[in-house]
Amino acid sequence: MSGTKSIFEEALKSIESPADIPPELISVVAERVEEAVANSNRAELDELKSQLADFFRALLKKAPTEAVAAARRTPEAPLAATSAFVLGQIGFAQHFAAQSADRRADDSFVEVLSSPQMAAYVRALLKQDLTGQELSAAVGERTETVSRKLKTLRDLGIVDYRRDGVRMFNFLTPSAQAAFQDTESVAKPQRAAIQRLMQDRQKQTPDHFKEWPTFVGGH
Incomplete structure (x- = not known):
């Protein structure tokens, strides 16, 4: 502050x-x-x-x-x-x-926030305010694509912008920050649980199933 x-x-x-x-x-x-x-x-x-x-x-x-x-x-x-x-x-x-x-946004707000196509944008803007070109470099997409997606995010109330001289910086709205953090707090335990389950399954698998079979002489 x-x-x-x-x-x-x-x-x-x-x-x-x-x-x-x-x-x-x-x-x-x-x-x-x-x-x-x-x-x-x-x-x-x-x-x-x-x-x-x-x-x-x-x-x-x-x-x-x-x-x-x-x-x-x-x-x-x-x-x-x-x-x-x-x-x-x-x-x-x-x-x-x-x-x-x-x-604030409508029902598509959280859906867009959690979509793989927009997650990179949200995470980049969580770190700092970015211009369109800076955001393009951060997410690895063309500036035209970034401009189109930013318009969608602004229309939904997820992203806003401010001017600093001739530069225009994009930033996440407070409600988007809160909603994304809530989404992440729910998703992280789920991902951790899946990872633990896969590790447990791996431990329970017999050793001879953990290796690819080798075929010799055409048999």
């Missing part, structure tokens, strides 16, 4: 009042909250909560007196300011719900 802290710090340097905050920053905050919740990591949630509290207090210092009164819900706060503050809270909740819903 150190990246989130630096985003907040940069935002505070570039604005004169909370009204200057760009909509993109709200989307970033929603993404960070969703990621922290999806990871089910209490430490990450606590860290993000602390960062948001610090950011909120810093914004209060830059806000007009009426806005501060509305944010603190004091009786003397103007009705217009209080209404705007409440609408902002509801608006963020709606934005967060909509953004989270967009990243």
